Amino acid sequence: MGRVVVDVMPKPEILDPQGKAVAGALPRLGLDQFVSVRQGKRFELEVEGDVTPEVLAAAREAAERVLSNPIIEDVVNVVDAAAEVSQA
């Protein structure tokens, strides 16, 4: 089972009220080093078999046409989950 990860973020020039609310909550936990937070969306698209270039191309089309609205959002990442390196 292959998996493609799609990340969508609000455009930089669009005010992100959700991110702003989260940013406001962090100092209450004593985490006061973050000057701003932006909140986006992560999609995981699963396929039977491997993530081929064709699968990635289809995922890119899904990302542009459905998963994001280009007026308010940018697709910032379309990647094979197996190739994704976790930083956590």
Place this chain on the structure above:
Amino acid sequence: MTTLTDARVGVITFPGTLDDRDAARAVRLAGGTAVPLWHADADLHDVDAVVLPGGFSYGDYLRAGAISRFAPVMESLVDAAQGGLPVLGICNGFQILTEAHLLPGSMIKNDHLAFVCREQTLTVENTGTAWTRDFEDGEEITIPLKNQDGQFVADERTLDELEGEGRVVFRYSGWNPNGSRRGIAGISNEAGNVVGLMPHPEHAVEKGFGTAGDAGPRAGTDGLKFFTSVLSTLVHA
């Protein structure tokens, strides 16, 4: 078309639509014939105009209006709207029209993040559209507003274009309830047959069930003129 009752106004129901019955009732109170349309049926059943009512179609999952845009009825509607069919999108219906690219811009969460529900005053800035011809230029109207994702956004170039072409049809008056760019409450396409707005005209169409005003509590029926406007547009077409 010779009489108002000959005018058939379709009201589309998506899964999660809430205000379809109010919209149909508004059409009838204005004197027209309301025709229920179903999201999964691509046939517009020869209607003369269409209302996309409010609600939370498909649970507003993904983005408000994003999934409805791909419903079978929408493909027919986009073609018909581009051919001049009068279309009114109210609240979630407005969001669907932007997702379908029949209207520019988009809606994001209200700047204060809260659901807002109030009687809102608007200024009518364009009486040349299919849905506003019964209003006076600059008329102040009060109709209910209820939304979570009501903040209208577009880039500066689009906003300048809308203003320059007189396509800002309604602007919030007194208070901007959701942070919308330039206080914009509703807009139209270039031809003026497609109009979308966040507030709800269909909830202020009958005395006793309308908004508060000089005539008394719940006596306000400013929303009715949206529906009489489209009927007179059709009768005079």
